[in-house]
Amino acid sequence: MSRKAMTGNGAIALALKQVDPDVMSAYPITPQTEIAQNYAQFVADGAVKTEYIAVESEHSAMSAAIGSCAAGARTITATSSQGFALMWEMLFIAASLRLPITMPVITRALSGPINIHCDHSDSMGGRDCGWIQLYGEDAQEGYDNAIQAFRIAEHADVRLPVMTMIDGFIISGAIGPLEVLQDAQVKQFVGEFEPLHPLLDVANPVTVGAFDSLGGWYFEHKVTQNQAMARAMQVIEDVGREYGELTGRPYSHFKTHMIEDAEIVLVAIGSAAGNVKTMVDKLRAQGKKVGLLKVRTFRPFPTEQIRAALSGARVIGVMDRSDSFGAQGGPLFTEIRSAMFEAEPRPQIFNFIYGLGGRDLFPDDIEGAVALLEKAAAGEEVAQTRHYLNVREG
Amino acid sequence: MQQVTEIRWHARGGQGAVTAAKMTAEVALSQDKYFQAFPEYGPERSGAPIVAFTRISDEPIQIYSAIEHPGYVLVLDPTLLDAVDVTAGTGNGAVVIINSEEDAGALAARAGMEGKQVYTVPATRIALETIGRAIPNTPLIGALAKVSGIFPLEGVLDEVKTSLGKKFSDEVVGANLDAVRRGYEEVAGS
Numbered sequence: 316m317s318r319k320a321m322t323g324n325g326a327i328a329l330a331l332k333q334v335d336p337d338v339m340s341a342y343p344i345t346p347q348t349e350i351a352q353n354y355a356q357f358v359a360d361g362a363v364k365t366e367y368i369a370v371e372s373e374h375s376a377m378s379a380a381i382g383s384c385a386a387g388a389r390t391i392t393a394t395s396s397q398g399f400a401l402m403w404e405m406l407f408i409a410a411s412l413r414l415p416i417t418m419p420v421i422t423r424a425l426s427g428p429i430n431i432h433c434d435h436s437d438s439m440g441g442r443d444c445g446w447i448q449l450y451g452e453d454a455q456e457g458y459d460n461a462i463q464a465f466r467i468a469e470h471a472d473v474r475l476p477v478m479t480m481i482d483g484f485i486i487s488g489a490i491g492p493l494e495v496l497q498d499a500q501v502k503q504f505v506g507e508f509e510p511l512h513p514l515l516d517v518a519n520p521v522t523v524g525a526f527d528s529l530g531g532w533y534f535e536h537k538v539t540q541n542q543a544m545a546r547a548m549q550v551i552e553d554v555g556r557e558y559g560e561l562t563g564r565p566y567s568h569f570k571t572h573m574i575e576d577a578e579i580v581l582v583a584i585g586s587a588a589g590n591v592k593t594m595v596d597k598l599r600a601q602g603k604k605v606g607l608l609k610v611r612t613f614r615p616f617p618t619e620q621i622r623a624a625l626s627g628a629r630v631i632g633v634m635d636r637s638d639s640f641g642a643q644g645g646p647l648f649t650e651i652r653s654a655m656f657e658a659e660p661r662p663q664i665f666n667f668i669y670g671l672g673g674r675d676l677f678p679d680d681i682e683g684a685v686a687l688l689e690k691a692a693a694g695e696e697v698a699q700t701r702h703y704l705n706v707r708e709g
Numbered sequence: 710m711q712q713v714t715e716i717r718w719h720a721r722g723g724q725g726a727v728t729a730a731k732m733t734a735e736v737a738l739s740q741d742k743y744f745q746a747f748p749e750y751g752p753e754r755s756g757a758p759i760v761a762f763t764r765i766s767d768e769p770i771q772i773y774s775a776i777e778h779p780g781y782v783l784v785l786d787p788t789l790l791d792a793v794d795v796t797a798g799t800g801n802g803a804v805v806i807i808n809s810e811e812d813a814g815a816l817a818a819r820a821g822m823e824g825k826q827v828y829t830v831p832a833t834r835i836a837l838e839t840i841g842r843a844i845p846n847t848p849l850i851g852a853l854a855k856v857s858g859i860f861p862l863e864g865v866l867d868e869v870k871t872s873l874g875k876k877f878s879d880e881v882v883g884a885n886l887d888a889v890r891r892g893y894e895e896v897a898g899s
Contacts (some may be wrong), residue, residue, distance in 0.1 A: 320731070320738045320746075432750060445852075485773050487745035560787050589771030673750065675774045 318495035318563070321493045321521060326454040327393075327419045327479075328353035329493075330461040331364055333501035337388035337508070340368040340379035343423025348487060349423040352391040377405035378466070383521045384414040389465070391416065395483060396423035399437040403444070409476045410439045410445025412523060413511075415468035416476040417549040418446075421482035421637075422585065424672045432673020433483040435585065435636040439646045445540055447477040447547055448614040454491050457481035459564060462496075464507040466554045472546040473619050474511065482586040482636075496562065503559060530642065544615040551612055568617035570609045571624055573599055577606030578627040580690045582651055583658060584610040587634055587669065587676050603684055610647065618654045625655060627642045631694045633682050636670045644668075644701050645707040663691050669704035680704040697709075712870050714859050716763040719795050720784045720785035722844075723755040729785070729846035730761040730768050733853070737765045740860045745770050750771045754766040767857055770842050781857060784808060785845050786830070790820050799825065806896065808832035808845045814899035828856055839888040842882075851892025862893050 321329065331339070339358075341351035349689040368383070370433045376392045385388040396401060399420060409416050409583045422691060424434035447467060451457040460479035468477040481487055496504075514520045536579050552567055557564025571594050583591045587608035598605045606613045608624060625631060633652070635645025643649055644666035650663045667684045669676050682705060691697045716733065718724030730746040737744035748759040762776045764771055778798045787809040789795060796805060809816055809829040817827035830852040832845035840847065841872040847869070854865050866886055873882045 318738065320734050320744070379852075462798055482773075484750040488750060489745055491745050491770075492738060492743055534807070552842075586773040589773055592771045677770070677774050677777060 317495050319493050319495050320490050320525040321454060321497045322488055322490050322693060323481045324349035324421070325353060325486065326458040326493045327461050328496065331391055331459045332357045332504050333496065333498045334462065334465055335363045335447055336365055336391050338366045338368065339656040340370055340376045340383060340392050342376045346398045347395040348393060348395050350419055353659050370437060373401040373683065374405060376407060377402040380406060380416050380685060381409050381412065384416050385412060385514050386705040387510035389508035391418065393419045394429065395421040396425060396437050399441060400425055402667060403441065405455040406441055406444040406446060411536065413474040413691050414476055415474055417464040417468050417693065418476065418478045419457065419482045420478050420480045421487045423479050423489060430672040433485050434671050438478065438480050439637040442614055445475065446614065447475055448480065449477065449611055450480045450613060452586055452588050452609065453486055454481065454493050457486065458484070458493060459558065461564065462501055462569045463554050463558050463566065464506065467547065467550055469508060470550045473543055473550050475543050480585065486584045500561065504558070509601045521616045548615050548617065549625060550559050568612040568620055570611065572604030574608060574624060576604055577627065578629045580606045580608055580625055581632045581634060582608045582610065583645065584613065584647055585636060587636065590676050590678070591604045591634065591681055594678055598685060616650050621651065622654045623656055625662065626658055628662050631655065632665050632667055632688045638671065639659045640669050665691065665697065667704050668701065674705055713764050713766040713770060714781065714857065715779045716742055716781040716783065717776055717779035718783050719789050719793060720778065722753045722757050722759050723890070724785045725844050725846040726759055726761045726785055729850060730763045732850055735872060736860050736865050739868045741866050742767060743769050747776065758789055759879065763830050764805065765856055766778045770813065780804065781827065781853065783849055783853060785849060797823060802826060804856055806830065806856060808849060809841040810834065813897055817899050826898060828898045830892055831890060835888055835891045835895065839886045839891065847888040848892025850897035851889035855893045855896050865889050
């Protein structure tokens with residue numbers, strides 16, 4: 316293992332290079348990220364054997380990835396923001412065809428108004444398209460998740476596409492330390508790709524993407540997709556443990572910090588988890604019983620494990636970097652509150668929406684959120700469930 | 710509590726502030742420290758004021774928001790002093806290192822930087838006389854090493870040798886080493 320200074324984009328591009336998949340299809344201009352740019356450079360330099368398909372839109376990028384993966388090739392793409400939105404239609408098809416495509420997503424805001432900065436509206440909007448979703452805090456987790464994604468997606472019990480997220484600019488554009496595996500270690504970890512019923516196996520012809528109507532099996536097909544998601548829970552844990560044996564960095568569905576005796580727990584996802592952890596350490600030094608739960612696996616959602624982990628908390632604050640218009644709260648909030656419905660005693664749960672369109676999340680903002688949760692813990696009435704951090708009035 | 714050195718770089722687009730923030734991170738890496746370097750993300754136009762940030766610590770850094778209260782401010786272009794409040798958010802005792810030919814005390818008085826530790830270094834002249842191009846970032850990193858002591862001069866020189874040595878001739882590498890060394894030697898406080 317060696318240590319390098321790299322951006323989040325560079326780290327993920329490097330992970331993909333070390334895997335050296337058969338095909339990458341990508342839309343080469345904005346809103347694409349440097350991942351596709353760096354990877355195109357690796358291809359041009361002959362550093363990888365990957366066939367690079369430069370397509371004319373993100374819709375085409377996912378379409379080409381579907382065709383390529385169905386043909387029997389280990390296939391990747393990468394996207395962000397509007398590109399993710401344009402892929403929307405095809406994301407469902409990749410998942411329902413059970414194609415183990417992997418895709419790093421640099422999470423960024425959706426228009427409008429036009430904004431290119433960090434936000435989870437893109438990937439959170441795609442939470443029900445049938446892809447496994449893993450969120451990373453920093454470049455290291457982005458790198459690690461991008462590698463593990465292949466093993467999870469291609470596992471015989473799963474066979475679902477996997478998207479791995481890091482925060483746009485905050486992580487994707489920032490330079491930080493990265494522990495890098497050797498190419499051979501990565502190749503050995505991911506192993507050879509074994510396609511299932513590939514189209515190019517002409518001796519055993521199959522139809523992919525056929526019409527499946529009222530008299531057919533569409534409904535059953537959807538049920539099996541959900542069963543695969545349920546099986547993915549164990550596979551994600553197993554792969555995360557094995558990756559930990561290789562690297563010393565084990566992964567599970569979430570990570571906790573100081574929650575054993577915590578009365579107040581903040582739940583966060585992405586880079587904000589680091590900001591919260593830093594504040595938890597500061598507040599702990601003041602004797603406050605505060606903790607953090609950082610979510611990694613959002614789909615499938617680890618309901619039981621999270622409920623067990625949060626069972627001691629009296630008040631929970633859930634941090635969402637995307638809002639859900641007209642809903643009870645942001646996507647992470649609704650999952651957490653639903654998971655805690657069966658907890659006994661049931662904690663009070665509040666939602667903090669922050670960081671939309673790249674708005675910064677400062678230590679003071681987190682301290683303010685904790686102050687509000689402390690009020691609730693002290694029995695004071697807190698009128699609203701949903702609060703906005705670092706938002707301007709009026 | 711974790712001790713983090715927080716640095717804010719002020720420059721104009723094209724003057725190499727992001728490269729300086731990155732080089733500083735690379736030096737920190739070579740010193741087995743933890744680090745973070747990132748620009749203020751926004752539309753970048755050549756010549757327009759820009760900001761970049763570096764954090765350095767002996768422990769992992771897990772805060773990702775912009776630096777609000779930097780302990781060190783580095784100004785690559787003295788004309789920015791009339792355009793940008795470079796000391797915004799800094800506390801008493803904050804260190805300000807400015808690329809300028811002016812005496813640090815005179816400049817501090819003129820710019821109203823009471824309570825700050827102000828240093829100047831003629832980084833553009835040093836860069837012209839050594840590298841032959843007006844890129845003040847290299848001598849400023851030398852000046853930062855001297856004033857802050859966060860890493861030794863030798864550490865910076867080794868890093869410049871390693872990173873530039875891969876791409877450039879011995880002559881270019883030597884010129885950059887001279888630029889760092891002179892930045893280190895010629896920085897002067899008020």
